[in-house]
Amino acid sequence: MSTVQFIKALTNDEGSDKASELFRHTFAEDESGVWSAPGRVNLIGEHTDYNAGLCLPIALPHRTFIALKPRTDGIVRVVSDVDPTSFQEVDLNGLEARGVDGWAAYPVGVAWALRSMGFSQVQGFDAAFASCVPLGSGLSSSAAMTCSTALALDDVFALGYGASDAGRVTLIESAMKSENDMAGASTGGLDQNASMRCTAGHALLLDCRPELTPLENTSQQPFDLSAHGLELLVVDTQAPHQLNDGQYAERRACCEEAAKVLKVANLRVTADGIAKSDDPFQSLKETLDALPDEVMKKRVRHVVTEIARVRSFVRAFANGQVEEAGRLFNASHDSLKADYEVTVPELDVAVDVARKNGAYGARMTGGGFGGSIIALVNSGESEKLAQLIADEFARQGFHAPRALAAVASDSARKVR
Template identity: 75%
Template sequence: MSSVEFIEPISHDDGVARATELFRATFGEEPAGVWAAPGRVNLIGEHTDYNAGLCLPIALPHRTFLALKPREDTTVRLVSDVNPTAVAEAELNGLKARGVDGWAAYPTGVAWAMREAGFDQVRGFDAAFVSCVPLGSGLSSSAAMTCSTALALDDVYGLGYGATDEGRVTLINMAIKSENDMAGASTGGLDQNASMRCTAGHAIRLDCMPGLSAVDSVSQQEFDLDKYGLELLVVDTQAHHQLNDGQYEQRRRTCEQAAELLGY
């Protein structure tokens, strides 16, 4: 019987220090700052986000840290602690959907989505990612990456959406567009809402019914495990999860076809 391995979260200070050091080592200068966004666990409501239903996710203490500095041109350069010697590069000018391959599509796609939405002040950037959100485990490592990128770009380019819950919905939409249209990973918004809108000691009750305002779509529900001396155990089944392998999209299409047949 193999031993059990627990993946502990990186502390805030350690995450900031590690992302900053990776940025310095890669790009030879200081970042403008470090931003972070968490992964998530969904307590109930799988595949209900894109079916206009209810979800109840919580944010994990495991986060992705992003050290970033804006550029004057439209070049994007990216590095990750998964492979710190490899720098991915993309060009925003003339970029089309699905125009970036691999993991770099996620953060690059956020800047692309912002520019597509009319935020022309968004330009290129250099970024270094350090994360303790387990990859390929269904814990939204991709949303942690896109949401931390959206928060960083919102700050450095002065968009002004990150300070309020309602404003963050705009950033969430940029993160969703990045995953759906640039990375080709179909997602309904549950992951990004959890990453950006969950608060400590609470789950969010996310109502995905179309037409609801940002305020009406989310309510904070007490979920303070420490208060009751409890812990939530998330177990890795070793079944690799990948949003863009086609299975998620196939299930989504099946749900949409069923809704159409039922007249919804």
């Protein structure tokens, strides 16, 4: 059995050099600058963002780097280190939603979104991407691409939004619009907020209620694993990861329909009402009894209990209650498996191996249907545990997984 691959993060210099070299090789000139944005891992709070709920992501040290130079026409030319031999060219003028195919829809979509938001000064650009965020891993390589692009365009076209946390919310909107409307990949905003607003050494407690302002909807929660003698292992199962086949949209629509049945604006209203009741268990039962079918009951039960788990995890970690934090990881995964039905065998096997071999807790992270798991383990145990998961994958005939160590890192920024 082969040794599991550990994915190392590129340093700023390494990532900048790769993007710059690809830019010069492709476009035969120098870029105006290099920017980067991180992938993210969500500690807990899955499928709650589009239900106005709570999420708790951290930014990864693994980032996407973009070397970019603005143009004075509407042409966008982009190239990626995934396939350095070819670049794609698109004209922003007359471009409509879903007008770009493939990966180029993400960066092109950001410029299209900004123009549709009224930023007429945004023109075309040439850009080269280099990334160490594993694709299809559930670690939001797409948000790393759209957010790095948004920050670069904000800079070169002097929009003035990238320098403040509140201003970045406008750039987040353009990144979300790119993914939802141009690329056709539904997103509720967790990924983009994490990539744009996380800080090193902290988890971002994101409150997705629409009535909150950008200054009200986030708080930085200390997340220092080393202080508790811990590591956060991320294992990319390399199972097929696809949200464009309707599964994500189906669950989102089910939650929206449930809110209508319950006569509330969103399921966060329901979750808060249950949390504040004298008997939350009875209140949850009454809520579920009011729903018309078993599938909707399961979806709502996950969302309501997951929102509660985010609050509990923040308290547990702040108080050094490592075993309780791990228990909440486990409960989250079990709910995503049984009630939200977004796990696949690879995710479940990886979680099971982690739990049986010393992890305090383990859960899938991201949208599901493939992607990654996270496991809370003692310091020094990550590589050993990742290898055990890889060995079991080999026995089961799964693709070989990859792994990385997650450290709470910084948000998108200019690096050169």
